[in-house]
Amino acid sequence: MLKIGVPSKGRLMEQCADWFAVRGLRLVRTGNDREYACAMEGIDGVEPVLLSAGEITRELAAGRIHLGVTGQDLVRDKLADWAAQVEELAPMGFGHADLVIAVPTAWVDVETLDDLDAVAAAFRRTHGHRLRIATKYHRLVHDFLRAAGVADYQLVDSQGATEGTIRNLTAEAIADITSSGETLRANHLKLLADGVILQSQATLYAAHAAPWDDPTRAALARLKAKLGLA
Amino acid sequence: MAGKAAARSQAERLFAAFRTEGAVPVEADILQPAEVLLDLYGEDIRARAFVTTDPLRGEMMLRPDFTVPVVQMHMSHGAEPARYCYMGEVFRRQEHLDGRATEYFQAGYEVFDRDDPTGADAEVFALFARMLAPLSLRAATGDLAILMAAVRGLNTLPTRKAALLRHIWRPRRFRALLDRYGAQRPARTLPAASEAPLIGLRSGPEIAARLDALAEDAATPPISAEEVALLDDLLDLSAPSITALAHLRDLTRALPSIALAVDRMARRLDALAARGVDIDRLAFEASHGRTTLEYYDGFVFSFHAADPTLPPVASGGRYDAMTAVLGQGRSIPAVGGVIRPGLVADLGGVTC
Numbered sequence: 062m063l064k065i066g067v068p069s070k071g072r073l074m075e076q077c078a079d080w081f082a083v084r085g086l087r088l089v090r091t092g093n094d095r096e097y098a099c100a101m102e103g104i105d106g107v108e109p110v111l112l113s114a115g116e117i118t119r120e121l122a123a124g125r126i127h128l129g130v131t132g133q134d135l136v137r138d139k140l141a142d143w144a145a146q147v148e149e150l151a152p153m154g155f156g157h158a159d160l161v162i163a164v165p166t167a168w169v170d171v172e173t174l175d176d177l178d179a180v181a182a183a184f185r186r187t188h189g190h191r192l193r194i195a196t197k198y199h200r201l202v203h204d205f206l207r208a209a210g211v212a213d214y215q216l217v218d219s220q221g222a223t224e225g226t227i228r229n230l231t232a233e234a235i236a237d238i239t240s241s242g243e244t245l246r247a248n249h250l251k252l253l254a255d256g257v258i259l260q261s262q263a264t265l266y267a268a269h270a271a272p273w274d275d276p277t278r279a280a281l282a283r284l285k286a287k288l289g290l291a
Numbered sequence: 292m293a294g295k296a297a298a299r300s301q302a303e304r305l306f307a308a309f310r311t312e313g314a315v316p317v318e319a320d321i322l323q324p325a326e327v328l329l330d331l332y333g334e335d336i337r338a339r340a341f342v343t344t345d346p347l348r349g350e351m352m353l354r355p356d357f358t359v360p361v362v363q364m365h366m367s368h369g370a371e372p373a374r375y376c377y378m379g380e381v382f383r384r385q386e387h388l389d390g391r392a393t394e395y396f397q398a399g400y401e402v403f404d405r406d407d408p409t410g411a412d413a414e415v416f417a418l419f420a421r422m423l424a425p426l427s428l429r430a431a432t433g434d435l436a437i438l439m440a441a442v443r444g445l446n447t448l449p450t451r452k453a454a455l456l457r458h459i460w461r462p463r464r465f466r467a468l469l470d471r472y473g474a475q476r477p478a479r480t481l482p483a484a485s486e487a488p489l490i491g492l493r494s495g496p497e498i499a500a501r502l503d504a505l506a507e508d509a510a511t512p513p514i515s516a517e518e519v520a521l522l523d524d525l526l527d528l529s530a531p532s533i534t535a536l537a538h539l540r541d542l543t544r545a546l547p548s549i550a551l552a553v554d555r556m557a558r559r560l561d562a563l564a565a566r567g568v569d570i571d572r573l574a575f576e577a578s579h580g581r582t583t584l585e586y587y588d589g590f591v592f593s594f595h596a597a598d599p600t601l602p603p604v605a606s607g608g609r610y611d612a613m614t615a616v617l618g619q620g621r622s623i624p625a626v627g628g629v630i631r632p633g634l635v636a637d638l639g640g641v642t643c
Contacts, residue, residue: 166487210464227491
């Protein structure tokens with residue numbers, strides 16, 4: 062059986078089901094509606110597995126599922142050398158989220174990464190520690206800032222309510238997911254002009270580490286044909 | 292790839308050879324205080340150290356190298372002059388599935404000597420060259436002090452020079468800054484204040500100070516095209532040492548600030564030649580060492596195998612400024628280097 066990890070809850074699950082439905086494949090719940098069991102109608106040999114988006118990323122890396130639907134942000138942040146572990150089969154056009162760097166709107170002297178770097182140097186001289194950037198996307202943010210040559214910052218972990226860390230004096234800037242910028246503005250934060258780290262969307266991935274054999278490869282070929290990816 | 296036993300036995304041979312040179316063997320704890328030391332390594336190692344928490348000592352890291360702990364030990368109770376050697380494993384996280392080791396042996400040699408720094412540079416390099424000679428490695432050298440002196444000598448704002456010096460180790464940002472400071476450009480128009488409430492630790496006066504600095508920068512003429520061209524010439528310099536020295540002597544007429552550093556390079560080449568190094572062929576690259584450890588600030592060197600995908604078999608350099616940082620007011624000229632015994636064993640090994 063070709064195992065495909067699909068989001069188990071909420072809006073992401075609905076959009077995922079819609080995406081497959083448009084392509085003639087129906088994700089249907091089996092058993093009672095509290096039971097996390099599911100089937101895919103319209104194709105043989107494909108078994109959906111309901112998981113959270115974070116788990117799908119992990120299971121893809123482990124090769125316990127062949128395919129999975131999850132966010133690019135999660136794959137690129139959680140998997141070292143992601144391109145060596147998974148292949149992007151299809152961006153799916155929903156679950157859009159931008160990972161951005163934001164600073165207090167009151168920092169009128171900061172518009173770009175260049176400014177952020179200069180401010181980080183001065184901040185460190187003044188306060189004796191590096192400028193803190195709160196985020197849960199450590200790999201993506203670090204790689205981005207390193208490529209841009211920004212120095213004298215440190216990442217501090219924030220798993221939620223990241224926008225509040227600056228007011229709480231646990232960080233000076235943040236790197237977080239935003240879809241509209243509404244929450245940033247409400248928290249008196251602004252984007253840097255060149256501070257978009259990743260424009261992420263839900264994506265169908267294939268796992269290199271999965272046990273690919275003839276039946277699963279054949280099922281993948283059928284699925285790709287249905288999805289117009291062949 | 293050689294197993295751990297082969298790497299260890301090669302490390303022991305290198306270590307014994309260092310001891311024969313008169314170096315005192317030293318140990319370093321595997322667990323090192325992360326907060327104090329991690330900053331000294333620079334961005335690359337900072338992101339790649341294995342950091343863990345000790346309930347009593349706070350953030351600790353698995354040692355990413357020996358040089359920093361050895362300098363710390365020397366600065367707290369070492370006698371001068373001193374020659375140290377060490378061997379053991381270092382630990383660095385790898386972010387790519389290309390099989391690079393996360394733990395590997397290093398054998399190293401460090402010299403703390405104020406009387407003859409250029410002689411000490413030559414001593415370390417010549418020792419490594421002699422020990423590694425059977426492997427027919429390619430050696431490369433550089434001198435960050437020349438580059439730093441050139442930046443310090445620029446005819447421009449101290450703030451610009453400080454920004455360039457800060458990014459010596461990040462060539463892309465250095466380039467971007469140099470291009471910006473060298474271009475005639477319209478002043479930025481920034482709002483003097485914002486309606487938004489000031490949140491966070493960075494204060495109003497800090498923002499005002501930066502606005503002043505930006506205004507000062509905007510009112511200052513760009514770094515002259517001649518100076519930028521001279522710096523570019525220097526950055527691109529890559530030639531056999533003797534040819535490079537002649538070129539640097541020429542550059543000194545237009546860039547007098549590098550004269551002292553170039554004199555030091557000349558004395559070092561004399562000392563290297565006296566120790567039998569073929570300085571007519573020894574490669575010199577002015578930008579060498581700009582993407583490695585951030586504590587080097589003078590002579591730097593590395594030895595490479597023919598396979599370009601392998602990391603350097605050996606590397607080292609001078610790190611005078613770090614001794615001042617760890618010496619709390621005291622400092623001593625210091626130079627040293629490490630060999631990776633695992634790679635040496637892979638390449639056939641040396642008996643020393």
